[in-house]
Amino acid sequence: MHGETARRARPRRRVSAASRDLMPSTLEGQITMEKTPSYFVTNHAPKRIHSMARDIKLIIVVRNPVTRAISDYTQTLSKKPEIPTFEVLAFKNRTLGLIDASWSALRIGIYALHLESWMQYFPLAQMHFVSGERLIVDPAGEMGKVQDFLGLKRIVTDKHFYFNKTKGFPCLKKPEDSSTPRCLGKSKGRTHPRIDPDVIRRLHKFYKPFNMMFYQMTGQNFEWELGEDSGPRGSPD
Numbered sequence: 744m745h746g747e748t749a750r751r752a753r754p755r756r757r758v759s760a761a762s763r764d765l766m767p768s769t770l771e772g773q774i775t776m777e778k779t780p781s782y783f784v785t786n787h788a789p790k791r792i793h794s795m796a797r798d799i800k801l802i803i804v805v806r807n808p809v810t811r812a813i814s815d816y817t818q819t820l821s822k823k824p825e826i827p828t829f830e831v832l833a834f835k836n837r838t839l840g841l842i843d844a845s846w847s848a849l850r851i852g853i854y855a856l857h858l859e860s861w862m863q864y865f866p867l868a869q870m871h872f873v874s875g876e877r878l879i880v881d882p883a884g885e886m887g888k889v890q891d892f893l894g895l896k897r898i899v900t901d902k903h904f905y906f907n908k909t910k911g912f913p914c915l916k917k918p919e920d921s922s923t924p925r926c927l928g929k930s931k932g933r934t935h936p937r938i939d940p941d942v943i944r945r946l947h948k949f950y951k952p953f954n955m956m957f958y959q960m961t962g963q964n965f966e967w968e969l970g971e972d973s974g975p976r977g978s979p980d
């Protein structure tokens with residue numbers, strides 16, 4: 744969805760020179776899918792992917808960049824509990840309200856910036872944007888749109904999902920390879936630490952123009968500004 748960089752990419756196995764080029768071919772009736780969240784924010788990825796497969800279909804899962812940043816931080820914190828607080832990392836100078844946009848957890852959420860690089864190589868018709876928020880409240884609906892985009896029959900529907908109260912997220916009723924229900928693992932859907940509401944408010948303000956640009960570029964309103972808290976002081980600084 745909104746992966747931080749290499750940590751979210753699948754670990755690459757060491758391969759011998761002989762086997763390096765032996766990725767199985769895609770046969771008639773098959774489609775090959777690959778998921779590497781860091782591609783979206785990697786400068787040279789659009790050009791390289793374009794030279795490899797210019798007709799490729801690209802699926803990008805996006806969520807409110809503020810929640811994304813907190814989720815990203817939560818993931819790093821789980822591996823390195825000694826890192827500074829989110830509030831410290833988010834600012835170059837907190838008194839001046841200067842956001843540190845070079846911190847990757849924040850930079851990744853400037854979707855308009857990253858999309859611009861992709862649009863230099865791929866038309867929008869080859870891209871599909873999944874709302875991370877809708878994926879949770881209506882997984883079948885979002886999956887329906889993904890299947891349409893890929894030109895597939897709508898096989899994955901409502902009947903494949905149920906809401907797991909313990910997990911707090913939708914889970915699969917019965918994955919193909921098993922007869923028991925399956926939720927995503929412990930690293931998905933973690934509890935986020937409490938972040939100072941003033942910092943959250945400042946971040947919403949920081950992202951707003953980029954979000955607007957992103958809605959315009961994609962022709963999709965992700966409604967990340969709805970229900971935004973104006974913060975404890977509510978001052979429009």
Ligand SMILES: Nc1ncnc2c1ncn2[C@@H]1O[C@H](COP(=O)(O)OS(=O)(=O)O)[C@@H](OP(=O)(O)O)[C@H]1O
Binds near residue numbers: 780931
């Ligand atoms: N069904 C279901 N179950 C669990 N989690 C779900 C689900 N649908 C969406 N999500 C949200 O996915 C977030 C984790 O995805 P990531 O983008 O971090 O995954 S990845 O590492 O890039 O593969 C994860 O973010 P966090 O809540 O911050 O952990 C979830 O909010």
